Ligand SMILES: Nc1ncnc2c1ncn2[C@@H]1O[C@H](COP(=O)(O)OP(=O)(O)O)[C@@H](O)[C@H]1O
């Protein structure tokens with residue numbers, strides 16, 4: 001469903017991504033990990049065209065992301081994205097956050113959007129907070145709302161960029177639980193995360209990035225069993241034993 | 243100068259033919275308010291547009307808006323007014339220039355209001371731009387990632403927060419429009435400071451005149467301040483620290 005083919009990207013002289021190739025099949029869950037600054041966020045933002053790239057191709061269900069003729073808003077509306085810092089819209093209530101794009105992008109009427117939004121809010125366990133504002137919720141609750149907001153668009157795939165790393169430790173699980181549930185229901189997911197417990201539980205494949213390159217791209221058992229590259233081994237031992 | 247204070251002078255007939263002196267000041271107040279308010283409305287529109295353009299990804303337009311802000315912020319308002327009033331009619335094509343000099347209604351007022359709008363608009367644009375830039379880049383990405391177009395993202399995501407953040411600096415810009423409107427006395431607009439000068443000249447009651455005019459300016463500043471505080475209260479976002487961005 002997501003095909004990434006020899007993608008390279010530069011910020012001026014600095015090469016952030018070097019010949020990255022991988023793919024995510026329908027229903028597959030792929031975890032992307034690697035040291036900070038290795039280009040994980042950049043790669044995942046290239047998938048829905050939030051970051052342009054200079055060479056290579058990315059296609060989502062056959063639509064080429066880098067093609068200037070592609071209607072990016074339309075493509076993005078079909079790919080959900082969840083950010084490290086939640087990025088709920090602070091001036092809008094929870095239900096308004098859930099309805100905004102449904103109405104403005106998909107053209108749903110307010111009642112439809114509301115019904116969908118409340119159903120998803122219930123699913124992430126936050127129905128009681130519908131009338132509140134983002135600033136009145138905890139980080140974990142905000143991130144669950146952000147997931148619900150993305151799901152309200154009926155996405156064909158979901159991208160996560162370190163969805164739990166800005167959270168206090170006691171809130172990590174409430175967000176991971178929602179993501180595990182989603183994976184089990186067959187959602188296609190590409191997740192940048194260092195939560196290896198999550199990866200073990202639901203990932204099909206694990207991608208390890210270092211200095212802008214995909215160093216390892218392996219089935220989860222293989223990755224956790226015996227990563228081939230030294231860098232991946234070093235990284236794994238660091239995050240698993242701290 | 244007459245240091246004998248006579249409050250009764252406000253009720254005396256002025257030799258300008260405008261009725262008693264209090265009426266003279268009232269006319270001034272009327273023009274000051276009209277100039278400041280229309281200048282402010284114009285400044286809000288121009289400033290919002292220019293501020294947005296300066297953060298948008300169309301380079302040529304952004305440069306143009308940058309140039310506007312630099313020019314209008316860095317030339318004294320008095321010089322700008324002289325330019326619009328005395329120079330512009332001379333350099334326009336003959337027909338338009340003649341219209342400005344002979345047929346344009348309320349020439350002093352219109353020139354002052356538009357001039358003030360352009361001058362203040364550059365300052366508002368600066369505030370709007372910094373308000374937008376103070377929002378995290380993630381907010382824009384979140385809007386776009388949901389499928390909103392860039393204009394929709396500005397309209398529904400970025401601008402509502404940016405305007406909330408810049409209410410305090412905009413309050414002082416709004417108050418400045420009242421103060422700056424006094425500069426228009428130089429092109430003959432009979433606003434409050436102009437009338438103050440007249441009253442001082444004819445009545446010699448310097449202290450009474452200046453006291454009355456000071457009270458009127460302070461009263462206007464207070465009104466603007468209260469109005470903006472009310473708007474700020476109404477726009478407050480539940481769960482957020484007042485005026486705080488991220
Ligand atoms: N807008 C930018 N301009 C220049 N360099 C950037 C920009 N954004 C990210 N980078 C650099 O690109 C590299 C990869 O960043 P990122 O994709 O955020 O890494 P990760 O998500 O793996 O921590 C980092 O070295 C970062 O400093």
Ligand SMILES: [Mg+2]
Nearest residue numbers: 040041042162
């Ligand atoms: Mg990152």
